[in-house]
Amino acid sequence: MKTAEIAQRYLDYFEKNDHVIVPSASLVTDDPSLLFTVAGMVPFIPYLTGVVPAPYARAADVQKCIRTNDIEEVGKTARHGTFFQMLGNWSFGDYFKEGAISYAWELLTSSEADGGLGFDERDLWVTVYEDDDDAAALWRRIAGLPEERIQRFGKEDNYWSTGQPGPAGPCSEIYFDRGPAYGREGGPAVDDSRFTEIWNLVFMQYSINNVRSKTDFDVVGELPNKNIDTGMGLERVAFIKQGVDNMYETDQVRPVLDRAVDLSGRRYGASHEDDVRFRVIADHVRSSLMLLSDGVTPSNEGRGYILRRLMRRTIRAMRLLGVDVPTFPELFAASRDAMAPAYPELARDYDRLSSYAIAEEETFLRTLASGSTILDTAVADTKRSGGASLAGAEAFLLHDTYGFPIDLTVEIAEEAGLSVDRDAFDTLMQEQRSRAKADAKARKRAIADHSVYREFRALGETTFTGYTDFETETRVLGVLVDGVSVDRATAGQTAEVILADTSLYAESGGQIADKGIIVGAGFELDVLDVQKPVPGLVSHTVEVKAGEVAVGHAATTIVDAANRRAAAQAHSATHLVHAALRDTLGKTATQAGSLNRAGYLRFDFSWSQALSAETKTEIEEIANTAVRDNLEVTTRVLALDEARDLGAMALFGEKYGDTVRMVDIGGPWSRELCAGTHVRTSAEIGLISLVGEASVGAANRRVEALVGMDAFRSLAAERALVAELTSALKTPREQLPARIAELSSSLKAAEKKIAALEARALGEKIPDLVARATREGNVRAVVQNVAGAASADDVRAVALQVRERLGAEAAVVALASVVADRPVIIVATNDAARAQGLKAGALAKAAAGVLGGGGGGRDDLAQGGGTDAGAVDAALDAVTRALRNA
Incomplete structure (x- = not known):
């Protein structure tokens, strides 16, 4: 049985049993505490927790999921995969345990000819929560399962919660016995490789609080509306039905x-x-x-x-x-x-x-090619110094900076006869993971508990009037301070205000939130932000400028009209730039992200190479021609399928409901699905000026543009700059590029000549430097400040020549200078000095510490530097002391 057929049988069965079939949500979840949709229940969390009223009593779906916490186990077991599909049926205050168990058993054990999945009842086992006598009794009555095939587990395995205060409840899991070839007798309690979990039924019936851990919390009572949340792993059912050993071998x-x-x-x-x-x-x-x-x-x-x-x-x-x-x-x-x-x-x-x-x-x-070069150098340096193990820090640098896999580093090192310090590498990796977890935990703590919005969302969706009105009379439904619902907020406080209606646009679709105020009898609120914390609900973050605002107060939302018009200009301009890009580059150049604010737009699109100056000019001209032509901007609300049939672009990565808003500019010339605010005709945009284009990934480019008066001011500033240059250089505007190129060439030639003169002057100091050699400890040493060096390379060249002239006797050269206001020190040692244990890298590091920086390098030649140019002499003294104490 093909995987797609299993999924279709599932949906057909539940549709026949009065479930609404819900399309899969995106793998990119709206939950800011999650990177991805990690389980089938994630899209339904607002309904399961009661934050958002469920739009249906029962539903079924096939949900796309991604999990990467077990990525290292992928390929090693039959069931670990990063992408998987979860079949789910859901009841929101409708049927409960008996219904969930009945549906699951009937679908699993009905014959394939009757639309079922055709499992043999003798191959199925179940687990229930240790105290859930009701579920155990239902399995005996409905499925006729003997007691020995109903196993009881504790909270760790058979109790579900979000890990937060709220709904929770026991669950019952269904397992398939793969047979003696896969392990021991005795059910899931004995061997979960032979007995594979295929379906989990969650009975959401309790409310919990004081959550101390996954298994330690307080049950405070039963939920008024009990829910069912089930999940059946499509890939697991597929590899069983297809008679293969694991999910990787399914169709x-x-x-x-x-x-x-x-x-x-x-x-x-x-x-x-x-x-x-x-x-x-x-x-x-x-x-x-x-x-x-x-x-x-x-x-x-x-x-x-x-x-x-x-x-x-x-x-x-x-x-x-x-x-x-x-x-x-x-x-x-x-x-x-x-x-x-x-x-x-x-x-x-x-x-x-x-x-x-x-x-x-x-x-x-x-990257692998360049990383291999870096690794080859590290291996050679390790072997040259007599080491047998590549430093863990080197391996971590290759992994973290260059994306070079650790197992490849190990393989190449082993080929060269070296090991890798895995303990040090693993320590650095663990430190990085700990930092990442701490960051994630901090982000999660920063997010308010969304259950606080439940009572407000239960009153209905916030009505947005801002497409037509800049002012709207409404009433205050809720006030939150520090994430806690309160009855009022007073002057000086920052709060969230929930309103029944609003003319203020909440940030979405790349368009930032409106600016504005909210006023009422005796109070004024300055709007700092407008967001949608849960679907259908708008929250206004405000600073109370005067008076106090309380639940139940009448209020009026007032949009900053100038800011809104400028934002609408930018958003409509984004549509024109998108259309111009596709007209110029082809249909594969599609939007991959955008940002619109008053006077500015940023637009990411799929393209793998830089745009030429001619192409950018053409895009700009096409977009501004559309502005000049005063194209009509119209909007329609219609079914998603109808909008697509009309050619509307559903932008890459965006999420849409069954009903969408379609924005046309000039009819089908620009036709996109968009909930943002727009101008009435394209001429209202005024002007579009592309000001930047760059790469934002291997196959993504980004253009930036100024719009309206911001574009005009930018062009006016450029005009003034050109006028200033023509005056200063006494050159006509059209000849400026050639004149500037000529001056630049002359300047480079002069700089090159000066550098050559400085290098020659520095070279002329070599005999004097050799003559100044002193005996420090057991070596001859030249430890000097050579002022006037143009570059570190010049200092290095002189140091090498001085070392050469000192002959075969043990010698160390340490020369310092200030280059471009920053101190640099070069240390060179000869063979005889190194034989005494004097290493250039260690000496350079010691000097650099005095300079407030770092240093190091090979044993024969090393460099250090820092930020304290006044400490050069002290750094050289540190080298001298090190030599005397060697």
Whole structure:
């Protein structure tokens, strides 16, 4: 049974049983404490917790999920995968335990001919919470399960909560017995490899508080509305129904594995190590493709870092399989073909999605080449100094800065006869993880408990009137101070104010929040921010400037009209720039992020190379021509499918409901789904001036533009600057580029001549420096301040020549100078000095410490520096003392 068929049977069954079929939410969750949708219940949390009233009594879905906390286990077990799909059925105050158990048992055990999944009842076991006698009795009555196939577990395994005060409850898990070949008899309590969990039924029936840990909390009572939250792992059911050993061999994953086999020329099943690599590749390519399809792009932070890590682990695995040429064009195409029947958008958007993957592979292959050069140098230095182990700090630098995998570092070091100090590396890695966890914990603490918004959201959605009105009369529904609901806020306090209606735009879709005020009888509030903390609810962060605002007060929201008009100009200009980009570069140049504020826009788009000056001018001209043509801007609210049929662009990575707002500028010339505010005609934008274009990733570019009066002021300033230059250089405007190039060339020639003269003057000091050699300890030493050096390279050249002239006798040269207002010191030692244990790196480091900086290098030649130019003589004294004490 194909994976897609299992999912469809699930949805058909629950639709037949009066469940609303809900499409999968994005892998990119709205929850700021999560990077990704990590479980099927994440999109339903607002309904399960009661913060947002559920729009249906019962629902079912197939939810895309990503988990990376067990990434190191991928490929090693039958069930660990980064991307997976969770089948779920949900009841919000409707059916409870009996209904959930009945539905699960009927779907699992009904014959395939009757639309079920056809499991043999004898292969199924269940677990229940240790005190849940009701669930155990229902399993006996509904499923006829004998007592020995109903096992009881404690809170660690069979109790669910969010980890926060709120809803919680026992759960019941269904397991499939894979047979004696996979482990011992005795059920899930004995062997969870043989007995594989396929479905978890959560009975959300209690309210808890004083949560001290996952298993330590206070149950304060039963919930007034009990919910059902279930999750069945689609990949787990698929590998059981398809008769294969693990999820990597199912129909949606195996094609990538097979393509990796073809590319490597190695056989799957011949080697455990290679098999793990094949499975890692199959999992990570699919996971990467699905992340790309939901708007994540490779980067060095957050979600983009996770995607980059998955891709680079794939490249590394292919390298270990003997393939060091690009493979993503083949591997990603195989994943597309396997997944597109379930997710058609993968085929539709594949050219754009694959461009990110291919660019990332090209970049990392170059990184591996450069990292190998750095590693080769580190290995050579270690061997030259007689070391047997590469420093953990070196390995960590390669990993952290260059993305160079530790196992590759170990492999190359071992080939050179060295080990790697893994203890030091692991310590540094753990310190980094601890910092990251602390940061994440701090971010999570900074987020208010969203349950505080429950009572306000239960009153209905906030009505936004700002598309047509700059002022709106409303009433205060709630006041929050420091995340706590209170009845009022007084002058001088900062608070959140919840209103029934508002004309103030809440930040979304790249457009920042409106500025404005909220006024009422005896109070005035300065609006600092406007956000949507939970879907459908608008919260105004305000400073109480006068009086006090209380729940129930009448209030009027007043938008800063000038700021709003300028923001609308920028947002409409963004649409024009997007259309101009696609007109110039082609349909693959699509938006990948934006920011709009009064007078300014920033626009990211998928493109892999810099735009020429001619292309930027063309884009700017097309956009401003649309401004000149005074195109009509219209908006319509319609069904998502209807908007798509009309050609409206659903922007990459954005989330949309069933009903959307479509913005047309000039009819279909620019047609996008957008909830932002806009001008009435394009001429109101005034002017668009592109002021910047740069890379923001391997396959992403960013343009920045000023809009309206900000664009005019910028151009006026440039005009004034040109006028000043023409006057100062006594050159007509059209000849300025040539004149400036001429002056620049002359200046470079003069600087080069001066540098040569300074170097010659410094070189002429060599005989005098040699003559000043003194005996310090057991060596001849030249420890001098050579003022006037143009560069550290000049000081290095002189130091080497002085060392050469001192002959074979043990000698150390330490020369210092101030270059560009910063002190530098060069230390050189000869063979005889090094034989006595005098190392240039250690001496340079000692001197640099006096200069307020750092230093180091090879034993024969090293450099140090710092920030304290007045400490040069003291730094040289430190070298002299070190020599005398050696």
